[in-house]
Amino acid sequence: MSDPSAATLVDGLRAILGTDGLLTDPQELRLYMYDGSIDRALPIAVALPRSAEQIERIVRLCAEEGVHVTPRGAGTGLSGGSIPLCGGIVLSTARMKSILGVDTENATATVQPGLVNLDLSRHLAPLGFHYVPDPSSQGACTIGGNVAENSGGPHTLTGGVTTNHLLALEVVLADGERVRLGSRAPDPPGPDLVGVFCGSEGTIGVVTEILCRIVRTSESVRTMLVAFDSCRAASEAVSAVISSGIIPTAMEMMDHPALGAIEAFSHAGYPVDAGAVLLLELEGLEDGIDRATQRVADICRANAAVEVRLAADDEEREALWKGRKKAFGAMGRIGPSYYVQDGVIPRTRLPEVLERVEAAALRAGLRVANVFHAGDGNLHPLILFDDHDPEQIKRAIAAGEEILRACVEVGGSITGEHGIGMEKRDYMALQFPQATLEAFRALRDACDPQRTLNPYKVLPSGLGCAEGGKRQKTLTQMQELAHQAQAAGEAY
Ligand SMILES: Cc1cc2nc3c(=O)[nH]c(=O)nc-3n(C[C@H](O)[C@H](O)[C@H](O)COP(=O)(O)OP(=O)(O)OC[C@H]3O[C@@H](n4cnc5c(N)ncnc54)[C@H](O)[C@@H]3O)c2cc1C
Structure with missing residues (x-):
């Protein structure tokens, strides 16, 4: 050659x-x-x-x-x-961002890979449908990227991640051959090749078309902000709500350092003095949703909530979500750069691991803010550092590794949704034995x-x-x- x-x-x-x-x-x-x-x-x-x-x-x-x-x-x-x-x-x-077809009878949509995630749900809204996986970056990230990363988001606590919403893919393989995987009908025979492809991070083919599931938008939704004095109390409330049998569609946590940055940016009325805040959402039929919401509020109060606030209307609900979804960007208010980890842990281990996150940052001489999918136990510690200072970069990376080690030690994983890429590549051996690799x-x-x-x-x-x-x-x-x-x- x-x-x-x-x-x-x-x-x-x-x-x-x-x-x-x-x-x-x-x-x-x-x-x-x-x-x-x-x-x-x-x-x-x-x-x-x-x-x-x-x-x-x-x-x-x-x-x-x-x-x-x-x-x-x-x-x-x-x-x-x-x-x-x-x-x-x-x-x-x-440049490949078209919606090629929507079939509401079969609840599917066919899209090109460069379609921005949120544009699909915006297109579906007048039809009463939406696409479930909603990464916080959904205003920018593409569905092709979501497939490659098997992305999740705040609403995947009950809805599942990207792989749960794929029926078929068209992909170009590494030699240039174009193939179709999966089918319109669920559960085609043979190995789940769509599942293999989802999460493969662009290493085994290029996604050129996606047939995904879409779902009817719920009749009713309630969004609640609950403040606590500490992350420990908020974490305990998360476990208490889920073990009560009511599973909110989203349970997001923001800690004290994150709240200051988010409120300065979003002006959504986040309580900046709180030790931690949970953003909870419940969806379902109108009949019964207020009872479930009340029950969740009661459980939070019984677990030391200091404030429970129900969004009064769509405007307040959107403001609360805007704060959460733009939280990473808001970190620019409190640090020049951030290094985010994406470890997953059993949610009952949240209090202990959050303490280890804090300790890792302290050891590195850096600050940390936490904004994460608490219901899934999917942590996102944002280690704040100055990317013009090579020494700080090294310390941020060391703190990140310490955090991932802690996640694996408690039975968790080095990534929930952000993928391995090159950053987590050398940590794969923390989680998988050589034979699996x-x-x-x-x-x-x-x-x-x-x-x-x-x-x-x-x-x-x-x-x-x-x-x-x-x-x-x-x-x-x-x-x-x-x-x-x-x-x-x-x-x-
Ligand atoms: C502020 C912020 C918030 C975020 N919140 C979330 C969140 O809540 N949940 C979550 O899961 N992620 C989140 N992310 C991470 C990121 O947005 C997701 O991983 C997303 O899926 C990446 O999509 P993208 O289009 O930007 O892909 P890129 O970053 O461009 O690519 C990601 C990977 O996909 C591969 N790839 C892209 N397109 C294709 C294709 N067509 N075929 C094959 N491989 C392809 C690339 O090679 C690369 O390996 C967040 C990121 C930011 C910046």
Whole structure:
């Protein structure tokens, strides 16, 4: 295989995408170095396909030329999944954002991968339906990215995560072949290939079309803000509510440092003096919902709630949710940067693990704020640091590792919904025995022996991931290509 120069590759991609479908200007490429994590890497080009046919041709060309392809939705990922770690190209689905069909009788929708999550529910609202998985980033993140990360959100406590809402996928595999997985009918025979694909973080194929379930929007909804003096009291209330048999659709917790930042940003009336706040939501038939809401309020009061406030109308409800959903962005009020972890623990262990989170941050000499899906035991400690200070970056990473170790020790997991990407890659061995990791690698080898797609992600280095396939260029060669591309500037 001959090494293509950057110019040859770019010519081939332009022949597929036309002049406006490929970015090569170094200034524009810099915008694709990032996602929501703390790593950075520059691609040699960014492809902006408009169709699955174009994706087939791009992936085939790159596979033939030994050039890595990193799929990208909106780049809101929090584990470095869409960062082109070893150069290669970024394949962005930003121009594939159509809703191809809605079938309310069968409660399904067919969408392109670049569709922004919230745009689907907005489109469905007049029909009385919505799409359940609602990451807090839903105003920006794409459904393709959600599939790749198996994303959750505040309302997945009762509704389930993305994998529970997928029926079929169209994907382009690592050699450029386009296949359909799953079916319109539930439970097709054979292994659950849609399930295998969901959560694979762009490492075994590129999602080009999604057939998902949609659900009827509930007749009634009640949203409640409950304040406590401490995270411990709030955590105990979470367990008490769930063990009473009433499962709210959402149970979100924000601690004292988070509340100050959120209120300064959202002005939603969050009690900034509280030790912790729970945002609880109940959905169902009008008949009975007030009784259930009252019962939840009583349980919270019995567990030391100092304030229980029911949203009076849709406006107040939306303001409360806006505060929660924009909470990560609000952290800019209290720190220049944050490093977020996504460990999951049995919810009864919340008080103890939150104390360990605080201790880890203290040891690192950094502050921490917590905003998380308490009902699921899905923690999101936001470790605040200054990303211009390499020393602080190191300490933030060390505190993050300590927190993930604590999660695994109490029987939890290193990620609930943000994925492994490159950030958590080397922590996989904390959770999985070597034999399981080898099985993951065998699956990936079967799908992408050349490591064309999103290499160096998910599997710990040393497990074949970091080495790349034999036909792939080395990291140095890829960096050389990136330098060539940069040196050529506007001209190539
Ligand atoms: C403020 C904030 C709040 C968040 N809240 C939540 C939350 O509540 N729940 C949650 O689960 N996550 C949350 N996230 C994380 C993030 O938004 C999700 O992981 C989301 O699914 C990423 O979607 P994206 O389109 O931005 O994907 P990207 O970040 O662009 O990519 C993520 C991964 O998906 C792969 N990928 C993207 N598109 C495709 C495709 N078409 N085919 C194959 N692979 C693909 C990429 O290669 C990468 O590995 C939050 C992030 C932020 C910044």
